[in-house]
Amino acid sequence: MKRVLRADQVSQSPSVLDQHSHDESYHTPRRPDAVVFPESTEDVVHIMQVSAQFRVPVVPFGVGSALEGHVVPVKGGITVDTSRMNRILEVRPDDFLVKVEPGVTRIELNEALRPYGLFFPVDPGANASLGGMAATNASGTTTVRYGAMKDNVRSLTVVLADGSVIQTASLAAKSSSGYNLTGLFVGSEGTLGVFTEIWLKVVGLPEHIVGARAVFETVSDAVRASTAMVGTGLLVSRVELVSALYIDVFNRLEGTDFPVHPTLFLEFGGTRGAVESSVEMAREIAADEGCQRWTAVEDASERTRLWKVRHEAAHTFMKQFPGYGHMATDVCVPLSKLPGAIANAERLLESEGVRGSMIGHVGDGNFHVSLAVRPGDKGDLERANAVNKGLVEYALSVGGTCTGEHGVGLGKRKYQALEHGNALNVMRTIKSALDPDGRLNPGKLIDA
Amino acid sequence: MKRVLRADQVSQSPSVLDQHSHDESYHTPRRPDAVVFPESTEDVVHIMQVSAQFRVPVVPFGVGSALEGHVVPVKGGITVDTSRMNRILEVRPDDFLVKVEPGVTRIELNEALRPYGLFFPVDPGANASLGGMAATNASGTTTVRYGAMKDNVRSLTVVLADGSVIQTASLAAKSSSGYNLTGLFVGSEGTLGVFTEIWLKVVGLPEHIVGARAVFETVSDAVRASTAMVGTGLLVSRVELVSALYIDVFNRLEGTDFPVHPTLFLEFGGTRGAVESSVEMAREIAADEGCQRWTAVEDASERTRLWKVRHEAAHTFMKQFPGYGHMATDVCVPLSKLPGAIANAERLLESEGVRGSMIGHVGDGNFHVSLAVRPGDKGDLERANAVNKGLVEYALSVGGTCTGEHGVGLGKRKYQALEHGNALNVMRTIKSALDPDGRLNPGKLIDA
Known part of the structure; x- marks a missing residue:
């Protein structure tokens, strides 16, 4: 590896190996044999050629915020840390597109997009790398409006197991040309190739945003209200349910006195007139479904305060x-x-x-x-x-x-047969065809 | 074939063979050796087993409205006509889902959905079968708002080359479980399997719809206006450009006197307040980009009249x-x-x-x-x-x-290498892995 990369791009120091032995989940850590820090697609090609020559596993690594052990190198080998591939290569406001390297994080990207009046809407909570988000088909609180990563990746540059490089699609907003490889590679968890460049769809920052909180008697009431709001085509950009138990924990730890009931946290975004009309209709729908208390705020800092219980829910729970x-x-x-x-x-x-x-x-x-x-x-x-x-x-x-x-990572492999049935055979056929040596993130997704 | 199906499900009559020898395009017709009319997934399994046993090609056929020779059986074999698989199997309004057989057409589906206040938004113009639309990743005038077929198919039941049956995905609105097979099979043009059941996403009928027409001096002005409207997040559900030449032809053949200039045809849909605010902003954007004449109408029949030039454009042109x-x-x-x-x-x-x-x-x-x-x-x-x-x-x-x-069908194969480069090898690898005998719609998409 040191023959194809600079010395400072290869590490076997114990602390670096440890840092790449785990993600944020409960899965048992395992050190890689080496960590490499590519700076370009060409570097990744060289790494993959070494992997092919010596039949050594390759495990891509973003910021390590995965939740199912995706980056744990269970069979050792080379961890490919993309943190030095962190350039925003091109912003194309007129095409609603941006080209990034996989190590760019979600928040970094949104800071760079703000001056253009644009943002990248997928928000999994964590400040994950965009490569990792594409690899897991991440989504989050805004998916109800903007979709998951598979809906927001336009095209990927991928280094395959044999070191060849492909572009999965053109930059056109839609295409019926050839198989939809972007759809296949997004969510493939590093088991089919390593992403080195990503074209993402971006959208205009909404002119007007309103945050709201709606307290319900039962979870069913809250779900019915949420479904009705989405079904009516209201401009809901987030709709999150927090259980009474979470609210109770929050109240106890933070000294607040929110009603201990199932609560919907909502956000609406769009042009001012359209948002105002959506908020009013949402309030009526919530009332119809038995909402006991409705609060709506416009100001950005008030919205942050209103959403605090939701944003800190998991963190607050674990504080106990x-x-x-x-x-x-x-x-x-x-x-x-x-x-x-x-x-x-x-x-x-x-x-x-x-x-x-x-x-x-x-x-x-x-x-x-x-x-x-x-x-x-x-x-x-x-x-x-x-x-x-x-x-x-x-x-x-x-x-x-x-x-x-x-x-899926490590933790959900055991459910794949039950969920997919015969389709699992198709997945295995594709995996074997594209990675016959099983070197790409072995032990993950469909690989038991 | 007559041993696994009823006699009335198999035809070799010359008129039936002729009817299945072509689509709506300019490609040279070719008769299949036989046409079969399955009525269930099981029938298609039996057909596929015969195909496997005798190494005979299988070509799926919907209503024959393809535009690139997709259904022409260039190597003969069995054409699988899905017209008897035309049941709407399940409507689930609370899940915004509907399950159909592949022979159901777009207009049939929308008639069945109307009583639920729902519609299926992909509109390619033709009253195509939903199986054919899924197979070509069809889209159309509403894609700017609702996406293409790949964005609106939730899950497919597919009979593979070996006669096995898979479900490509669950019914969940999003998933990161296993490879995204739905994404791979949508747009595969019958070259990876035959679709026998399709779960589609449906959406609520908009409360309010406004149609509009905007006349511009140049194509560039019209495109800039369209891009700005979409970028601002207005509730544009259709935005179509018709060239001055089309308008001129229309005027001459229909005796109308529309301004012979590049013209945008627009539609806005959503809640009343939101649509009204969108239409007003769209009018301002159009004016900023030099729109010379703006007409907006609400009434359904007036909207149809307003859009007539666009809807009949290709037909009117060919009348000459x-x-x-x-x-x-x-x-x-x-x-x-x-x-x-x-x-x-x-x-x-x-x-x-x-x-x-x-x-x-x-x-x-x-x-x-x-x-x-x-x-x-x-x-x-x-x-x-x-x-x-x-x-x-x-x-x-x-x-x-x-x-x-x-x-791609027949007509765009010649551009696949130039468009996809190395990615074409990946497509070929997948095709060979899933259809090693090359029996599924041979000669189409990537198969030269």
Whole structure:
């Protein structure tokens, strides 16, 4: 490796290896054999050629904010850290496009776009790298309006297992030319190739934004209200459900006195007139579904304050358990199945005697249960896994998925056969055809 | 075949074979050896098993409205006509989902959805089958707002080359589980499998719709206005450019007196307040870009009248050339490159001495030049091909694609290497892995 890169681009120092041995999840760390820091597509080509020659695994690494062990090099090998590939290569305001290297983070990109009156709308919460977000098909609070990464990546430059370089698509807003490789590579978790350049769709900053909070008696009422708002075509840019239990924890730890009820956190964005009309209709829909208290604010700092409970929900929950690891479940179900899935989650927490709490991207049917797991505590892990398994089995039984946005990584491999059936064979066929040696992020996604 | 299906499901009558020998394009017809009419996924499995046993090609057929020879069985074999698989299997208003068989047409589906206050937004103009639309990743006038088929297919049931059946995805609104097979199969033009059931996303019918027409001095002015309207986040649901030449032809044939200038046809949809605010802002943007005349109407029949020139554009153009065949070009370019691409098209028509005219989905950068070709006239075809080639080469040189929505079929295969470069190898690898005998719609898309 030191023959194809500069000495400062290759590290085997214990601290660097440790830093690349884990992500933010509860999965067991494992050191890579070496970490490399490419600065260009050409560097990645050279790395891949070495990997091919010596049959050594290659594991791409962004900022390490993954939640399912995606970057843990379970079979050792070379970790490809993209942090030096962090240039914004081109901003094209008239085409609503931007070209970035994979190490650029979401917040860095949005800072660079602001002077153009543009932003990149996918917001998973963490300040993840855009390469990592593309690799896991990340989404988040704005997906109800703007879609997931697969809807916002226009084209990828990818270095394949054999070191060849492809462009997955043109820059046209739509195309029916050839197979949709962008769709295939987004969400492939580094198992089909390493992304080295990414063209992303960007959108205009909304002229006017309003934040709102709506308190309901039951989760079902809140979900019905959310579904009606989205179905009516209101300009909802975020709609998040926070469970009563989270609010209770927040009140106790932060000294606040929010009503301890299921609460929707909403954001509306667009032209002023359109937003005002949407907010008014949303308030009426919420009232129809039994909303007990409705608060709406325009000012940016007031919006931040209003949304604080939601933004800090997982963090606040974990504050109760210093030293514990965080397991976040991630099922996503058809909208009408969401109240049932949430009720099932509450039953599971109760029956397993596990302390957990729930937030949901209710516009998409996706919700997370935060579970606190003592590292190395077999009992904790078993109980948390039992909750997760129960959630996934319920979700699959109603047409849902085991992971709405975190990805498969290590933690969700065990559910792939149940979720995909015969389609898993097609995935394995594609993987074998494009990575016959199994060198690309081995042990992840479909690779048991 | 007659052993696995009923006698009335298999035909070799000359008229049936002729009917399945062509689509709506200028490509040379070729009869299949037999046409089969499956009524279920199981029927298609049996057909595929026969195909595998005797190594006979299988060509799926919807209503035959393709524009690039997709359904022409260039190597003979079995044409699978899906017209008897025309049931709407399930409507789930609360999940914004509908499950259809592939033979259901777009208009049939929308009639069935209307009582629920829902509609399926992809509108390619033709009353195509939804199976065919999914197979070509069709789009059309509403794509600027609602996306193409790839954005609106939730999951597919597919019969693969070996007769096995897969479900490409769950019904969840988003997922990061496994490879995105839905993305891969949509647009695969029957070359990877036969679709037998399709889950589609549907959306609420807008409360209020306004149609508008805006006349400009130049194509560039019109494109700048369109880009600004979309960029500002106005509720534009359609924005179409019709060239002065089309308007002139329309005036002459229909006795109207529309200004012979580049004209934008617009539609706005959403809640009343939001639409009214969008229309007002759109009018201001148009004026800023030099719009000379702006007309907006609310009433449904007035909207239809307003849009007549656009809806009948291609048909009206071809009326001038009775007995001619229609070649429709289909390049799509980044928005900022659209005025240059259109100017290039006008130069090409002039230099090749070809009578053609242009309409454009200007919100997406996609435009069609209609070319009239006398069947069997080698000179006509050569000149039309020269125009198409010039359009495609220009589009590819500015980051565009050879086909925005019609698909590759037979006619665009020759541009695949230039457009996709190394990525074409990946497409071929996938095709070989999933259809090793090359039985699925041979000769189409990437198969030269």
